Amino acid sequence: MANSPLLYSNSFQYGVLIMHYTEAYNIDDLHRIARSRLPKVCYDFMAEGTEDNVSLRNNREVFERIRLQPRTLVGVSHRTQQVTVHGTTFNSPFGIAPTGAAGLYGFDADVALARAAAKAGVPFVLSTASFVPLERITQEVPDGTNWFQLYMSKELDGAEKLIVRARDAGFEALVVTTDIPVGAAREYNKRNGFEVPFKMRLGSMIDGALHPRWMCGVFLRTLLDSGVPRLQNVDSNVGGRIVSKSMADFRQKRDALNWADMAWVRSIWPRKLYIKGIMSAADAREAERIGADGVFVSNHGGRQLDGAVSPMEVLPEVVAAVGGRLVIMADSGFRRGTDIVKALALGATMVFVGRATLFGIAAGGEAGASRALDLLRGEVDRTMGQLGVNRVAEITRECLVLDEAMFTKM
Ligand SMILES: Cc1cc2nc3c(=O)[nH]c(=O)nc-3n(C[C@H](O)[C@H](O)[C@H](O)COP(=O)(O)O)c2cc1C
Numbered sequence: 521m522a523n524s525p526l527l528y529s530n531s532f533q534y535g536v537l538i539m540h541y542t543e544a545y546n547i548d549d550l551h552r553i554a555r556s557r558l559p560k561v562c563y564d565f566m567a568e569g570t571e572d573n574v575s576l577r578n579n580r581e582v583f584e585r586i587r588l589q590p591r592t593l594v595g596v597s598h599r600t601q602q603v604t605v606h607g608t609t610f611n612s613p614f615g616i617a618p619t620g621a622a623g624l625y626g627f628d629a630d631v632a633l634a635r636a637a638a639k640a641g642v643p644f645v646l647s648t649a650s651f652v653p654l655e656r657i658t659q660e661v662p663d664g665t666n667w668f669q670l671y672m673s674k675e676l677d678g679a680e681k682l683i684v685r686a687r688d689a690g691f692e693a694l695v696v697t698t699d700i701p702v703g704a705a706r707e708y709n710k711r712n713g714f715e716v717p718f719k720m721r722l723g724s725m726i727d728g729a730l731h732p733r734w735m736c737g738v739f740l741r742t743l744l745d746s747g748v749p750r751l752q753n754v755d756s757n758v759g760g761r762i763v764s765k766s767m768a769d770f771r772q773k774r775d776a777l778n779w780a781d782m783a784w785v786r787s788i789w790p791r792k793l794y795i796k797g798i799m800s801a802a803d804a805r806e807a808e809r810i811g812a813d814g815v816f817v818s819n820h821g822g823r824q825l826d827g828a829v830s831p832m833e834v835l836p837e838v839v840a841a842v843g844g845r846l847v848i849m850a851d852s853g854f855r856r857g858t859d860i861v862k863a864l865a866l867g868a869t870m871v872f873v874g875r876a877t878l879f880g881i882a883a884g885g886e887a888g889a890s891r892a893l894d895l896l897r898g899e900v901d902r903t904m905g906q907l908g909v910n911r912v913a914e915i916t917r918e919c920l921v922l923d924e925a926m927f928t929k930m
Pocket residue numbers: 565566567617618619620621647648649669697796818819820821822823851852853854872873874875876
């Protein structure tokens with residue numbers, strides 16, 4: 521149960537009703553609260569994967585196959601989990617991954633996530649598919665490390681407009697997501713009527729009414745504050761409403777993208793560039809060839825190609841191919857400090873979480889997201905202490921006992 525990627529229970533756990541984010545002692549607790557607070561249509565969109573959820577489950581299961589081998593009596597009273605990436609020092613070796621439509625889970629959730637990340641001293645990646653215009657993030661959270669995630673298609677004009685906006689707004693890095701050449705088969709969205717354009721179903725309305733805290737605190741508050749949610753970054757001229765047909769068009773023509781387009785992005789984006797959705801040594805080398813500064817090893821949290829390997833299984837081959845030259849981020853399935861430490865031991869520079877902080881948002885807004893980051897921070901610290909390391913640089917393969925057969929290439 522504790523490791524179940526989908527928690528269809530209510531927020532009873534261990535005979536205890538967990539109601540408030542301050543009562544959450546791990547990410548799964550936040551998940552339970554989120555589950556109880558959200559209408560099914562929203563919960564499914566956040567927590568589910570795609571098709572048969574094979575990758576969603578595997579993303580969690582791989583962590584159990586990698587074990588930690590501790591050293592003892594080494595003196596771990598000087599522990600620090602700080603990590604420096606391209607000259608910027610972060611308080612923890614993890615950050616917040618881009619998640620579109622985060623405003624479904626909490627009022628003004630994108631700004632809340634950015635604030636929580638800034639307070640924790642970790643990076644925040646804003647999704648192209650956010651409900652807030654990208655400029656608000658850098659204006660309202662200028663003390664944070666804010667990166668912008670780009671969804672682009674072969675319509676390069678639209679991409680260029682967004683890149684220019686992100687540059688002018690002061691985003692420090694661009695993260696281009698490449699693992700959606702075609703849309704995923706999210707059958708639950710169809711069943712729930714959560715499609716583009718959005719179809720309001722009677723069942724969804726009743727479900728919304730049965731979740732009054734969400735209905736008033738998130739949905740109606742958002743409507744009153746800024747009207748029907750818009751994907752404000754998709755096209756600076758359109759700003760299409762999530763119920764409109766133009767949103768469907770936004771997804772077209774991604775299937776024609778290739779590495780030449782990434783080289784074009786590189787030529788017009790002046791700051792750090794990361795390519796997200798890299799799952800092989802060959803593609804990591806391509807990213808290096810076009811001049812990227814790093815990669816996100818990611819299967820999109822099990823939300824795209826069902827059956828795709830976990831980033832953990834391909835990390836060793838990516839590290840062997842470009843480690844030491846490119847920054848290597850990993851995401852998909854991380855819920856515990858031990859998970860994060862295992863990825864660092866395999867050679868990841870940092871780890872990113874998507875759902876963990878969304879569960880926090882749904883459970884308690886910005887404070888809930890901060891709770892998620894605090895829990896992870898505490899767990900990383902405890903893991904480092906029990907493992908016998910003082911610094912992130914000391915977290916190496918020596919800390920792991922590996923079943924080599926589980927990796928694509930060692
Ligand atoms: C609700 C939701 C929305 C997401 N939206 C985006 C997005 O807009 N852009 C993107 O690159 N990745 C998106 N992702 C994927 C995340 O960036 C990240 O790869 C994934 O969530 C990591 O897995 P985890 O949720 O198990 O931590 C989304 C994930 C979720 C759960």
